[in-house]
Amino acid sequence: xxxxxxxxxIPKPSPHDPDELGHFGIFGGRYVPETLMTAxxxxxxxxxxxRFDPRFWKEVDYYYKNYVGxxxxxxxxxxxxxxxxxxxxxxxxxxxxxGAHKINHTIxxxxxxxxxxxxxxxxxxxxxxxxxATATVAALFxxxxxxxxxxxxxxxxxxxxxxxxxxxxxxxxVTSGSRTLKDAMNDAIRHWVTHARDTYYxxxxxxxxxxxxxxxxxxxxxxxxxxxAQILEVEQRLPDKVIACIGGGSNAIGIFNHFLEDKEVExxxxxxxxxxxxxxxxxxxxxxxSPGVLHGQMSYLLQDEDGQxxxxxxxxxxxxxxxxxxxxxxxxxxxxAKYDNITDAEALDAFVWLSQSEGIIPAFExxxxxxxxxxxxxxxxxxxxxxVNISGRGDKDMMQAKDILKDQFKD
Amino acid sequence: xxxxxxYITTGFPSLxxxxxxxxxxxEAGVDSLELGVPFSDxxxxxxxxxxxxxxxxxxxxxxxxxxxxxxxxxxVIDTLWMGYFNSFYHKGFDTFVAEAKRSxxxxxxxxxxxxxxxxxxxxxxxxAGMTLIDFIAPTDTPERIAMIAKNAKKFIYLVAYAGxxxxxxxxxxxxxxxxxxxxxxxxxxxxxxxxxxxxxxxVKGVDGVIVGSALVxxxxxxxxxxKEKLNKIGSLAREIKEKINx
Numbered sequence: 198x199x200x201x202x203x204x205x206x207i208p209k210p211s212p213h214d215p216d217e218l219g220h221f222g223i224f225g226g227r228y229v230p231e232t233l234m235t236a237x238x239x240x241x242x243x244x245x246x247x248r249f250d251p252r253f254w255k256e257v258d259y260y261y262k263n264y265v266g267x268x269x270x271x272x273x274x275x276x277x278x279x280x281x282x283x284x285x286x287x288x289x290x291x292x293x294x295x296g297a298h299k300i301n302h303t304i305x306x307x308x309x310x311x312x313x314x315x316x317x318x319x320x321x322x323x324x325x326x327x328x329x330a331t332a333t334v335a336a337l338f339x340x341x342x343x344x345x346x347x348x349x350x351x352x353x354x355x356x357x358x359x360x361x362x363x364x365x366x367x368x369x370x371v372t373s374g375s376r377t378l379k380d381a382m383n384d385a386i387r388h389w390v391t392h393a394r395d396t397y398y399x400x401x402x403x404x405x406x407x408x409x410x411x412x413x414x415x416x417x418x419x420x421x422x423x424x425x426a427q428i429l430e431v432e433q434r435l436p437d438k439v440i441a442c443i444g445g446g447s448n449a450i451g452i453f454n455h456f457l458e459d460k461e462v463e464x465x466x467x468x469x470x471x472x473x474x475x476x477x478x479x480x481x482x483x484x485x486x487s488p489g490v491l492h493g494q495m496s497y498l499l500q501d502e503d504g505q506x507x508x509x510x511x512x513x514x515x516x517x518x519x520x521x522x523x524x525x526x527x528x529x530x531x532x533x534a535k536y537d538n539i540t541d542a543e544a545l546d547a548f549v550w551l552s553q554s555e556g557i558i559p560a561f562e563x564x565x566x567x568x569x570x571x572x573x574x575x576x577x578x579x580x581x582x583x584x585v586n587i588s589g590r591g592d593k594d595m596m597q598a599k600d601i602l603k604d605q606f607k608d
Numbered sequence: 609x610x611x612x613x614x615y616i617t618t619g620f621p622s623l624x625x626x627x628x629x630x631x632x633x634x635e636a637g638v639d640s641l642e643l644g645v646p647f648s649d650x651x652x653x654x655x656x657x658x659x660x661x662x663x664x665x666x667x668x669x670x671x672x673x674x675x676x677x678x679x680x681x682x683x684v685i686d687t688l689w690m691g692y693f694n695s696f697y698h699k700g701f702d703t704f705v706a707e708a709k710r711s712x713x714x715x716x717x718x719x720x721x722x723x724x725x726x727x728x729x730x731x732x733x734x735x736a737g738m739t740l741i742d743f744i745a746p747t748d749t750p751e752r753i754a755m756i757a758k759n760a761k762k763f764i765y766l767v768a769y770a771g772x773x774x775x776x777x778x779x780x781x782x783x784x785x786x787x788x789x790x791x792x793x794x795x796x797x798x799x800x801x802x803x804x805x806x807x808x809x810x811v812k813g814v815d816g817v818i819v820g821s822a823l824v825x826x827x828x829x830x831x832x833x834x835k836e837k838l839n840k841i842g843s844l845a846r847e848i849k850e851k852i853n854x
Contacts (some may be wrong), residue, residue: 218724218725226725227722227724227725228693228720228721228722228725229720229722230651230652230719230720230722230743230745230767231719231722231723231743231744231745231748231767232745232746232747232767232770232771233747234722234723234745234747234748234752235745235747235748235749235752236747238752373655373658373662374648374649374662379649380649383649383651386651387651387654387772390651390652390770390771390772391770391771391772391775391777392770393747393770394747394770487698488697489694489697489698490692490693490694490697490720491649491694492649492651493720495697498694500694500698503670503671503695503698503699504647504671504694504695504697504698504699505647505648505665506648506649506694
């Protein structure tokens with residue numbers, strides 16, 4: 198239904214590229230123990246050398262087309278469009294191999310790790326999607342793989358833990374702190390500090406010390422690069438709005454990046470509103486947090502008056518993180534992108550709505566982006582052209598959904 | 609005489625203990641005290657110090673308490689605050705500098721604020737007559753060592769191995785130490801993995817050692833009373849001070 202771009206995706210310099218030390222305005226940077234500085238400088242040098250190199254991206258492209266199934270379709274959602282009186286297209290990252298956009302950057306980073314001569318890769322994971330995508334490329338490229346996952350998440354996401362093990366990865370349950378994603382990342386950093394000489398750390402989002410936020414943004418920007426070509430092909434014009442959910446922010450920056458230069462396109466990132474942003478149970482770092490340093494970067498954080506990091510909450514494990522990628526913090530402060538939030542209840546409602554209207558079951562994360570279509574004033578989207586990024590599929594959420602929605606779907 | 613720097617986590621097991629420990633450690637021959645600022649996510653630390661950080665926070669530790677007890681401690685022993693950058697940044701680096709000056713501290717140690725990010729703060733500390741301690745790691749290139757060592761004051765914190773605090777790994781530091789010496793006369797202190805068994809070996813070629821996890825382990829021992837803990841860290845410190853000066 199939409200034309201598939203045949204060219205090879207190669208990142209291009211962005212007007213919002215960070216400075217040499219990785220700063221997006223005051224955000225970003227490298228706030229890590231000295232032991233990691235040499236590894237980060239080396240990674241930056243190596244990434245810069247392949248950043249615009251067609252040979253590197255040709256290799257990435259081979260796996261995107263033949264292994265991941267790219268380009269992902271841009272699907273005209275006919276039924277919800279009719280209901281809303283708008284033209285809504287869905288960017289189908291949920292159709293990628295392993296079920297989400299995470300595979301985009303794990304493929305490219307694993308190829309980079311191989312180039313650097315690293316034999317081992319590590320990753321942190323919350324719900325397990327990034328862990329599965331990392332374990333997948335480890336199997337594909339014959340790399341040793343260790344995944345750090347909070348003990349609480351290991352219990353909640355049994356199936357993904359098994360998936361990672363089946364793929365040959367070792368899963369470390371993390372028992373420190375709140376035993377969730379934030380602590381998994383702490384322990385992954387601790388492991389990396391000890392093993393930086395032979396280990397590549399595949400960070401799961403556009404966060405962490407420079408060059409990760411820029412590098413992962415470059416890689417994920419294939420989403421928006423494809424979507425732009427696809428929408429121009431079918432509609433002969435740019436969209437009015439592009440909507441994506443945000444935890445760390447990789448799928449959002451991925452679809453926004455190529456539209457940020459187009460003033461007429463409004464990019465909207467949706468944070469996890471949890472039980473409501475006026476409670477203490479949400480993941481809305483941009484809306485309710487303040488600038489601070491965690492996991493190697495300066496960005497917005499949920500923290501108390503002493504700067505102690507607070508636990509986030511969201512129905513979706515992928516948005517359950519007290520920080521956010523530094524480029525989003527910058528885009529918000531500069532007013533270049535817009536941000537809003539969606540509660541657990543609104544996301545669940547949209548999860549059912551999209552499933553029953555279009556036959557597409559979105560991940561809980563992506564359900565937040567879908568829900569925004571119902572949150573915004575109907576008259577403001579009348580006749581508008583909108584792209585929503587469906588960053589992942591809902592299969593991983595079935596156990597949780599079955600439990601929460603049992604009354605709604607009893608015989 | 610080679611120097612001994614001791615780290616303890618503030619407010620653990622109690623604020624009174626922290627003050628008493630400063631006196632005990634001073635009497636045992638400790639030259640400088642690293643007063644740890646508890647943080648929720650201490651990524652440079654191993655399980656022992658991390659646990660003490662979390663227990664102190666669970667006890668209700670607040671930054672204001674660090675400020676108030678430092679006024680009692682700094683007159684007793686040369687004192688530096690050791691903490692993660694977010695604590696300093698969130699309360700305001702200016703606030704920390706002003707409070708430190710008021711208490712008579714000599715510097716800050718911030719393991720997640722590497723040289724490049726530290727530049728503006730380094731200057732601010734010097735203007736206030738204090739030092740932001742520089743780290744050098746065994747993974748650093750000669751160029752990086754030169755850049756850091758040239759400007760380092762008070763002492764250089766040489767990380768003993770690639771890793772987190774309190775593990776038992778060892779790496780040869782000879783080349784790094786001689787590399788640092790070509791750029792500066794600033795004393796070099798080795799930290800990470802230093803205890804009563806390793807101190808004598810770790811101090812070879814350098815001017816002092818930093819001991820943290822070995823002391824905090826005593827603080828975490830629930831079988832010991834307040835007084836027993838004080839006695840034990842006192843004797844540990846005394847033993848290490850002797851061993852590095854044998």
